[in-house]
Every structure is written in C-alpha cells, then in structure tokens.
Amino acid sequence: MIPYGRQWITDEDIASVVDVLTSDFLTQGPAVGRFEDSIKAACNIPHAIAVNSATSALHIACLGLGLEPGKRLWTSPNSFVASSNVGLLCGAEVNFVDIDLDTLCMCPDKLAQALAEAEAAGTLPHIVIPVHFGGQSCDMKAIHALSQKYGFHIIEDASHAIGASYDGGPVGDCRYSDACVFSFHPVKIVTTAEGGVVTTASGDLATRLDLLRSHGVTRQPDLMTREGDGPWYYQQVELGLNYRITDMQAALGASQMTRLTEFVDIRHARAEAYDAAFADMAVRIQKREAENRSALHLYPIHLAEDGPDRAALRRRLFEFLREHGVGVNVHYIPIHTQPYYQGLGFREGQFPNAEHYYAGALSLPLHPQLSDADQAHVIAMVRDGLKEIGQG
Incomplete structure (x- = not known):
C-alpha cells in the first residue's frame, strides 16, 4: 500500500537521537534549545516554544492569550478536532467559520459576516484560529485586518505548514497573528515523532508559554515573588501543565529541520x-x-x-x-x-x-x-x- 504520508528518517537523524541517548540528558536538555533555534531561524521569529504535541501548543497559546470561561474561540470546521477542542479545554465557547471552496481554508468574507452578526449580538470571539489546510496559508492579511476592527487575538494553526510562505515571509513569523503553531507528527513535513511548537513575536507571551508548558514553575529570580532559599529553590507562579518535549524528540527535529x-x-x-x-x-x-x-x-x-x-x-x-x-x-x-x-x-x-x-x-x-x-x-x-x- 502506498501511504498518503510517511516520515523520512536518515542515518543522520538516527545518529542525532543516539547522541542524546548516550548523553546526560533525555528530557529537557540542550537539544530542545537547538530545535527551537532551528524553528526561529526558519520562521524569522524571536521566540519558539517546543512542546510534546501541536494540541499542547494550541492549548498553551490559548491559555497564554487569556482564553477562559465566558470567552469564545472560533476556528475552521475543516480541521482535526484539536483546533476546537483546545477552546473547550479552556472552558470557552467554540464556534466555526465556513471555508472557501477553492482554498479549503477559512473564508474571510464569511468571517467578516459572522463578526458583524456577533458584534450586534454581543458575542464576539476572544480568539480566532485560522487553519492553514494542506499547507496553504489562509488569507492572513484579511483576517488580521478584521482582528484590528473587532479586537480578537489570532493563533495560526499551521500544523500543516512548516516551510510555507505568505506575503513574502515564512509562515510562523507572526506578522499577522499573536502566535503560530506547528505540528511534528510523523506524517507531517518535519517530524519529532510527536511534538509541536508555538512561535510568537511577543516576549511577554513567550515567557508565559514557557511557564505553562512546565507546571508553571520557574527558577528565574525575576519571575519569583521573593528571594529564593538557596540554589535549589523554585516557585510555581502559574497553573501550568507538563507539556515538555524530550531531548530525544528535539534532536530528531533539529536534524530534520536541516532538510x-x-x-x-x-x-x-x-x-x-x-x-x-x-x-x-x-x-x-x-x-x-x-x-x-x-x-x-x-x-x-x-x-x-x-x-x-x-x-x-x-x-x-x-x-x-x-x-x-x-x-x-x-x-x-x-x-x-x-x-x-x-x-x-x-x-x-x-x-x-x-x-x-x-x-x-x-x-x-x-x-x-x-x-x-x-x-x-x-x-x-x-x-x-x-x-x-x-x-x-
């Protein structure tokens, strides 16, 4: 059977993982930083936060942007359920915007119509997640213009779109969004076996995402509420999750990103x-x-x-x-x-x-x-x- 998608693993990829297996780090180590750096370079973006799946990436992006009960998330119905499930996991109300039959992505005209109706009803979204279906970017300039008019945040679900470009720049540079999410599942363009990344141009959002992916715990003195008790000291300053990616996965991803x-x-x-x-x-x-x-x-x-x-x-x-x-x-x-x-x-x-x-x-x-x-x-x-x- 000819598969619709398949990972391409080389000897170099295997060697990168073996190097981690024989090192002092298996979970959070230097390979995570190298992988994040490869994403930042590819997307021309200052911040990339690697996690254990694109679903986790979407979830912490929503949390980082303040999605909570009483707020609303809109996305495309032509997507995997994760794109909307993350809204429900935040306790928010979820709705959808139909696609354009040519691009198969969220239709800006239908979004504009839905926003006008929501404004009249007092039900505007807090976050809109356009989905770059098949690897083709949505019309982000049009969607961003609507966000400026109606005051919502944008998270690009670019699970299909690492390596894509839009309006003269790489998808993931966040010129028209608050954050962008990539997936590294084995059938995707680049794989870490399982894994995801959030990119953002916002240093404040990146700091919060870094906390959210690891229990809300920090050892950084400038994020703590008081001076530490000693070099062992840490504080939980957020209610976070364990969404960390491993060094083994990150090493594979960094190797794959070279191709x-x-x-x-x-x-x-x-x-x-x-x-x-x-x-x-x-x-x-x-x-x-x-x-x-x-x-x-x-x-x-x-x-x-x-x-x-x-x-x-x-x-x-x-x-x-x-x-x-x-x-x-x-x-x-x-x-x-x-x-x-x-x-x-x-x-x-x-x-x-x-x-x-x-x-x-x-x-x-x-x-x-x-x-x-x-x-x-x-x-x-x-x-x-x-x-x-x-x-x-």
Missing part, C-alpha cells in the same frame, strides 16, 4: 506532476497561490460531481483506490458533525462548504519518499477509478 527546504521542494515537484495529470479529470484540486508557497503537507482532491450521490461516489472511489494499493485518506470530517459537537448543539447544514468538500474529498499520497513509479500508479488508479464510478 526542510528539500522536503518542501520535493513535495512541490510531486504536486506539479499531479496538477498536470488531473487537469483533464473530473476532480477539483486545492487552489494554490503562486505568490504564497504552500508547504504541501497534503494533496487534497474532491469530486467535481455536485449531485446528491457525491458522497457515495467518493466512497466507491476510496475503496477502489485502496483495493489497488493506493493508501488514500480523507481530511477532514467537519468538526461540527462529530457526535460530541452535535451534543453541544451543532447540526449538519450549518457550514455547507466544509460539508460539501468533505462529501467528495480524498487526500492522495504525497511525501518525499514517493517514487516516480508509485506516483504514476496513483495517477493511473485515480483515472481508472473515476471511470469505474462513471466520472471518467
């Missing part, structure tokens, strides 16, 4: 081959803006067929491809249709673009170890599969 440009370049070459092959097929592909380079974590397609049988046709195509060795996947089941969220009062039909995309969506194999022969097989099977379901 970030190579990873993204290979993905672009593969995506361009897909683009050319699918130009005459009955599928739609995600719009990618030439001036804003996607990191191409995913290559999503969706059926051009808009009829009532769209979901059934997608299932037949999914099963055909799996039967023929193509490990397609589906990203994502709209969050508001999940049973837990239905229990909170959400219902199908509220965010029709996300639902429409999902009904016809497939994510095709895309990763640096995808061979020419494997990609040719994927393309041939998509073509044959479309014919099989009467869409060829």
